[in-house]
Amino acid sequence: MRLKTKITLGVLFLYAMLLLVSVLGYYYLTNLNAKARIILEDNYETLEYGKNMLMALDALSLDRRSALQRFEQQLKKQEDNVTETGEAAATGHLRTAFEQLKRDTLPPGKTIQSIRQSIYVIMDLNMQAIAGKHEKVKATANKALLYIAIISGVCFLLGFTFVYNFPGYIANPIHELTEGIKGIAEKKYSQRLHFKSGDEFGELATAFNTMAQQLDEYEHSNLARIMFEKQRAEAVISSLRDATIGFDNKHTILFANTPALQLLNMPETELVGRPAQEAAQHNDLLGFLVNRQDNAPLKIVVEGKECFFTKEQVDIHHEQERIGYVIILKNITSFREQDLAKTHFIATVSHELKTPLASSDLSLKLLEDDRTGHLTAEQQELVDSIKQDNQRMIRIVSELLNLSQVESGNIQLQPRPVPPLQVVQYALDTVKQQAAQQQVTIQTDVPEQLPRIQADVEKTAWVLVNLLTNAIRYSPRGSVIMLTVAQQDEHLLSFSVQDRGRGIPPAFREKIFERFYQVPGTHHQKSTGLGLAIAREFIEAQGGVIGLESEEGKGSLFYFRLPVSN
Structure with a gap:
């Protein structure tokens, strides 16, 4: 049955x-x-007729004619309503006595007495009939109440039993099915449903059991392979030389390989499976890795030796959904040591080269002095060429020294309140000769009422000289370079250099401040590609910013902004 x-x-x-x-x-x-209506029609109306006839008899002395008419009317109604045994004879006696009363064949008193006696007999018969019928109706009512009570009680018990059991008949299989589905969701594939009915629930139980059996078989058939893959993945992670820690989307630690456990100095049991914030409360390094988002190198003391690491965070996605992330600590100690050795080497070589270069520059100046003798035109040309090369070498050595100072993190700054015009004038005096040689005009827009900047004069002037030198170098002959100083806001003062060169393509603008980088197609024999990188370091070390705006074919605008002195 369905x-x-x-x-x-x-x-x-x-x-x-x-x-x-x-x-x-x-x-x-x-x-x-119906029985009540019968009593009303058969007996109660007869009593009413009898009462009216008695009242008519009482009114004979007042109005005989009218009283006889009313009596006649009530008597006819009584004759039409004879229902009880003996009531017909009594009604007949009443008719006879009434006819005698109308004819006055007997003394009035005796006739009236006879009439009253007949009326009382009729009323008594109906009263007795009413009492008897009332008992019958009462018995019938009691019987009805008994039957209705019995049947209602039986129906109530059956209905209560049905209402109590029938919802369970529907809900219990649904509840068992829900529990079975929850068990399947928890990978309890041994769950089975046992419905003995042959309806839809029976079919549902059969389908569910088939599904659970197939899932159980699939789970057991793939369990060995999954465990093998899990163990292999754990082995791969443990064999990684870089410290690796895995997290899920809720920041719960999933795994940590051996190098990571050694750096954190924590056993795996106290780390894996715990929320990252909870574990970080007992480990400063883990707290730093979890809470800090920058990728600055970390210095960690390992076995009494200072080691340097870089943090890399990699998100893990599955079907375009982020399911977790991995933090990797890469040991860059050897690279750091090599970089430091390189910096020291550059600084040492540059310092050693600067002394003979300065000496040779002095010698060239002595050669140009007339007191040491006149030079021929050919000799003067050779001296000028050597002097230019010597100046170029001095500039390169100076840039290398500045670079080594930047890389070592030992930039020596002497910030003080400086008038912007002092920096501008120093830079203009430095590049004046170079601008004249290139036939380039430098126009300035420097208001007199500008506030002082908090800066290192030498480093700031060096940056401005570098920007002007680049503008002169890449500007066409006869063009104009615009040097502008303006107040950016109440806290910053802006220095900008606008040239009319070829401009810089958008693809290369973000790399222009990197070391040794030059825009393809614009290589210059006097450029090392270090000037803008060092300029950025100098400006940022003073709390400022440096940048550029450029449009191909319309030139470039390089600017830097420094804080205003309080």
Whole structure:
């Protein structure tokens, strides 16, 4: 039997019980109503007629004619309503006595007494009939109440039993199915449903058990392979030389390889499976890795030796959804040592080269002095060429020294309140000769009422000289370079250099401040590619910013901004 059929039969059963009680109640109520109506029609009306006839007799002395007419009317009604045994004879006696009263064949007193006696007999018969019928109606009502109570009680018990059990018949399989699905979701594939019914629930149980069996078989068939893959993945992670820590989306630590455990100095049992913030409360390094987002090198003391690491965070995605991330600490100690050795080497070589270069520059100046003798035109040309090369070498050595100072982190700054015009004038005096040689005009826009800047004069002037030198170098002959100083806001002062060169393509603008970088197609024999990189370091070390705006074919605008002195 289908579930729909069972529900329909259950509802029909309740409806049938309700209909049975309703029909039984209707039958007995109709029966009682009919008997009450019979009593009213047969007996109560006769009593009413008798009462009216007695009243008419009492009115004979007042209005005989009218009283006789009313008596006649009531008597006819009584004659039409004879229903009880003996009532017909008494009514006949009443008619005879009334006819005698109308004819006055007997003394009035005796006739009236006879009439009253007949009326009393009739009323007594109907009173007795009413009492008897009342007992019958009462018995019938009691019987009806008994039957209705019995049937209602039986229907109530059946209905209560049905209402109590039938919802469970529907809900219990659904509850068992829900629990079974939860078990499957928790990978408890041994879950089975046992419904003995042959309805939809039975079919559902069969389908569920088949699914659970297939999942169980699949789980066991793949369990060995999954465990093997898991162990292999753990072995791969543990064999990584870089410290690696894995997290899920809720920042729970999933794994940590051996190098990571050694750096954190924590056992795996106290780390894996715990929330990162909770574990970080007992480990400063883990707290730093979890809470800090920058990638600055970390200095960690390992076995009494200072080691340097870089932090790299890699998100893990599955089907375009982020499921976790991995933090990797790469040991860059050897690279750091090599970089430091390189910096020291550059500084040493540059320092050693600067002394003979300065000496040779002095010698060239002595050669140009007339007191040491006149030079021929060919000799003067050779001296000028050597002097230019010597100046270029001095500039390169100076840039290398500045670079080594930047890389070592030992930039020596002497910031003080400086008038912007002092920096501008120093830079203009430095590049004046170079601008004249290139036939380039430098125009300035420096208001007199500008506030002082908090800066190192030498380093700031060096940056401005570098920007002007580059502008002169890449500007066409006869062009104009615009040097502008303006107040950016109440806290910053801006220095900008606008040239009319070819401009810088958008693809190369972000790299222009990197070391040794030159825009392709613009290589210059006098450029090392270090000037802008060092300029950025100098400006940022003073709390400022440096940048550029450029458009191909319309030139470039390089600027830097420094804080205003309080």
